[in-house]
Amino acid sequence: MKHLPLALILSGALAGHALAASPDFSIYQVAPPDGWAAQAGGTRGGADAPAANVFTVTNAAQLRKALGKGIQGSRIVQVDGIIDMSEGRPYVGKADQAKRGQVSLPANTTLVGLGSHAGFINAHLKVSKVSQVIIRNLKLRNPCDVEPAWDPRDGDEGNWNAEFDGVSIVASHHVWVDRNSFTDAPVTDDTLPVENGKTRQCHDGSLDIREGSDYVTVSYNHFALHAKNMLIGASDQAMEDAGRLRVTISNNLFEHIASRSPRVRFGQVHLFNNYYVGDRKHPIYRHGYSVGVAKHARIVSHANAFEIAGSRSCLDAVRPFATGADAGSFLDTGSLLNGAPLAPCGAAELPSWTVPYPFNPLPADAVPAHVRAHAGAGK
Numbered sequence: 001m002k003h004l005p006l007a008l009i010l011s012g013a014l015a016g017h018a019l020a021a022s023p024d025f026s027i028y029q030v031a032p033p034d035g036w037a038a039q040a041g042g043t044r045g046g047a048d049a050p051a052a053n054v055f056t057v058t059n060a061a062q063l064r065k066a067l068g069k070g071i072q073g074s075r076i077v078q079v080d081g082i083i084d085m086s087e088g089r090p091y092v093g094k095a096d097q098a099k100r101g102q103v104s105l106p107a108n109t110t111l112v113g114l115g116s117h118a119g120f121i122n123a124h125l126k127v128s129k130v131s132q133v134i135i136r137n138l139k140l141r142n143p144c145d146v147e148p149a150w151d152p153r154d155g156d157e158g159n160w161n162a163e164f165d166g167v168s169i170v171a172s173h174h175v176w177v178d179r180n181s182f183t184d185a186p187v188t189d190d191t192l193p194v195e196n197g198k199t200r201q202c203h204d205g206s207l208d209i210r211e212g213s214d215y216v217t218v219s220y221n222h223f224a225l226h227a228k229n230m231l232i233g234a235s236d237q238a239m240e241d242a243g244r245l246r247v248t249i250s251n252n253l254f255e256h257i258a259s260r261s262p263r264v265r266f267g268q269v270h271l272f273n274n275y276y277v278g279d280r281k282h283p284i285y286r287h288g289y290s291v292g293v294a295k296h297a298r299i300v301s302h303a304n305a306f307e308i309a310g311s312r313s314c315l316d317a318v319r320p321f322a323t324g325a326d327a328g329s330f331l332d333t334g335s336l337l338n339g340a341p342l343a344p345c346g347a348a349e350l351p352s353w354t355v356p357y358p359f360n361p362l363p364a365d366a367v368p369a370h371v372r373a374h375a376g377a378g379k
Helices: 006-011 060-064 094-100 364-374
Strands: 055-056 075-081 082-086 103-104 109-114 117-121 124-128 131-136 137-139 150-153 159-161 166-171 173-178 182-183 208-211 215-218 222-228 244-250 255-261 268-272 275-279 291-293 298-302 304-311 317-321 329-333
Touching: 060 082, 075 082, 082 159, 094 103, 124 131, 166 173, 275 364, 291 298, 291 329, 304 364, 317 329
Parallel strands: 055 075, 075 109, 082 117, 103 124, 109 131, 117 137, 124 166, 131 173, 137 182, 166 208, 173 215, 182 222, 215 244, 222 255, 244 268, 255 275, 268 298, 275 304, 291 317, 298 329
Antiparallel strands: 150 159
16 A cells, blocks of 8 residues: 655656546545535545545555554545455355455545556445545446345245445445446356346345435446446335435436436435436346336436337336325426437426536437546546
């Protein structure tokens, strides 16, 4: 683990590794104003770190030390290259994977990749019961649970259930997740065995936000090749989530994601300028729906672009999951489904809250090119 000289910190480079090409990319970048993470004091992560608390790590041991309790105050941890949290030793069971594979981010931390080839494999990043965390410019291979559990009561025929998300945000506030790439590849679902008549699913979510987390912005990420991508609110019984789960999802690319981009319970969620690419006949990740409107969800949407091959109706883009007193709402302005205005999707169109921050969305027909050019690690 290396401390950086002040000159290198200020230049945003290390040993010839340039940071992402975006003109505003800096290890000291704070959450931009056009998202929930900028509200209630804003999200700075480790931006106030002194030079002594700026680290570059190249392996799991260095990473654990840089994120450990021995470091006081704000910190910036730069990842140089791809870190394998298993350190070449396969996990022997769920408990081993839970311990060695977890990357726990403390409060007042920025975790950022250097260059276009930095990130993690065999890892699950966890932001739990803390605030002020920024995660940027990382390539994240969604973790594969080595011991998924068979639940015969899940659905009509039973199903396999996995633990470990790529990133979990749990009971935390003021978090910014920006310009990362998430994917199952190369361990895509067609490579998994079939047991009990079902694919032995080892993947859980790419990014889940739950247990009253609040003031979160998810921007310019590339989510690809995954089944159940993002939950905002994990349970219909989590009534304590009401009034929290204020999340902005903007300028992300969701490419061949089967569902949950996101699925929302309770939250006040703002979606704008996201680009959704799916195919109802995809050989591995058959598109089911993009945005799930579940219990008491309050979603405001602006100028998103949905390109779904074989789409039959708006329900292939936006699908309600609750009715009656539990119903959520979805209010859209200016989105397109396969080039046509997004029709009403069966969820209540209630202006139940007003976006409290300034934002200037592109028109939906300009979203695909913009997002392709800027979303994901290294951009």
